[in-house]
Amino acid sequence: MERAPVRAPLIKNLELKVGLLLATTGVLALAFIVYVLYARGTFQPTQDLILLANNAEGVTIGMPLTFSGFPIGQVKRLDLTEDGRVRIHIAVPEKDARWLRTSSQFTLEKGLVGGARIRAFSAVLSDPPLPDGAERELITGDATEDIPVIMARVKAILSNVEAMTAADSSINRALAHVDTVTGRMTGDYGVLEGVLGGPDKARKVVEALDRANTLLTSLNGISLRVDQTLAKADQRVFGSGGVMDQTDRSLAQVNAILTEVRESLKRADAILLAAQGAADNVNAITADVKGATTDLTILRVEVDDSIRKVNHLINEINRKWPFRRDVELKLP
Amino acid sequence: MHTALRFLTRIGGGALGWLQAWGRLLTFGARALVETFTPAVYNSATRSVVLKQIYFTAWQILPGFLLFAALLSYVIIQIVVTTARDFGLSEFALEVSVRVVVLETLPLLTVLFVALRSGAAINTEVALMNINNEIRALEDVGVDPMRFEFTPRVIGGAISVYALTLLSCILALILAYIAVYGFQPWSLSDFSRVIAKIFTPTAFLTLTVKSLLFGLAVTLIPIRAGLEAPRMLFFAPIAVLRGMVRLFFVIMFIEVASLALVYM
DSSP: HHHEEEEEEGGGGHHHHHHHHHHHHHHHHHHHHHHHHHHHHTTTTTTEEEEEESSSTTTTOOOOEETEEEEEEEEEEEEEEETTTEEEEEEETTTGGGOTTTTTTTEEOOSSSOOOOEEEOOOOSOOBBTTEEEEEEEEEEGGGHHHHHHHHHHHHHHHHHHHSTTTTTTTHHHHHHHHHHHHHSTTTHHHHHHHSSHHHHHHHHHHHHHHHHHHHHHHHHHHHHHHHHHHHHHHHHTTSSSHHHHHHHHHHHHHHHHHHHHHHHHHHHHHHHHHHHHHHHHHHHHHHOOOOOOOHHHHHHHHHHHHHHHHHHHHHHHHHHHTTTTTTTOOO | HHHHHHHHEEEEEEEHHHHHHHHHHHOOOHHHHHHHHGGGGGHHHHHHHHHHHHHIIIIHHHHHHHHHHHHHHHHHHHHHHHHHHTTTTTTHHHHHIIIIIIIIIHHHHHHHHHIIIIIHHHHHHHHHHHHHHHHHHHHHHTOOHHHIIIHHHHHHHHHHHHHHEEEEEEEHHHHHHHHHHHHOOHHHHHHHHHHHHHHHHHHHHHHHHHHHHHHHHHHHHHHHHHSSSSSTHHHHHHHHHHHHHHHHHHHHHHHHHHHHHHHH
């Protein structure tokens, strides 16, 4: 122990240095304790909020209650009620209590990663503030609860997709057919070949169309000719010097002839009257018979001549009027 | 048969010796603790030893140690923060890094640092004092070495380890704030919330007790190992070796026990 006094003077300000170290340590330790107490909300007046849940799985003491992502409270205690529900006691600092209103909703959410979260939603901030010690229902929503259901559905969808993508699936076959059809469409006859199923059939259709075109062209010529024929017929029948004209003229001649015939018949009547008068006095007449019979012969010749003319005329009309039986002109 | 008996005897003897050594260590520790809380111990002589012990153990290494602790803490915090961000877990980065660095790494680092430096020195000094019969000489003149030589060192060591741990931890907290939020004061409420979540009374108590136990172990075990050395000069290195290995195991035991207490 004799070394201690020897070494002591070698250390300058030993007591000051150690005192400084100890004082710094002490002050820092105290400051840290005060800071932790402050951080834990020891110096903040709080109000109680009690949330009732059926299942408090994932809820731990010290867990924050968040509002719009900001922690405004902390879980202080958990206990079970008589009917097996969970009472979650949350301490909300009074300065943050204004975010909680009577209409606020509280949810417990469990994500895939990280702990559960208790969140508060206040839609109407003008509602009266939540009183101290209020009890509210905690709505639980668990993302992991849906996973089995989702997995089952995904499996069903995947098996469908598998069936659809299998080598002999109908979709694959349909696609193969589409491929065949579009392949054909790239051929010489394009879409026609695709639709009809081969270049031969498409060629036939094209040929048929060509032939139809030719046919239409010739029909066009025919109809032109028919038109010309009809025009000519028209000309011949109804034009000047046509059949109708000649007929008209013939009819006029017939009229003239008939007038002549009538006059001849009148003269015959007169002759017959004279003959009637003569018959009364045969004797008187016998002298005139010679002259009378001569007249009769002449008359008869004249009548014959007239009748022959009429006959001839009618024959001529018959010859010149070919459609005598069918008066109507039937168009094709 | 004879060989087997001899083997068993050797095993038994070894185990007994081992147990006796630990028993003596515990007895010694208990005595030191009793002395610590005996007001009569504190006089000018013991105070001088305590001050010197604190000076050599804490003050001398303070700048280098704090620099090293700051560097290591910052690197660890940055690794945790970056990794957490990559995995989309930024909100847990601060908590994880503070738990890893402040609650576990820095206390252990401090005690290992002090053990390698001061623990080894105390062990050697006591072993040499023992070999040179200085301790017996003290006892012969009526000076209790326990009271005037060992207890002040234990007190000084414990205070030093506690002070170093606390200073490095607070430095690490400041660095953690800067690493996570940057140089701005507006995230202090977020930071406070995380700190409040981590430093529960249990965690705080565990950290303090662990730190004090580390401080006790880092002086008690080397002193005891030095005293146990046979009074021959060539046993001094063996005494130091035994003391340091025993100290290492005790430190690890305290660390694991504290982890088990907090996380199980």
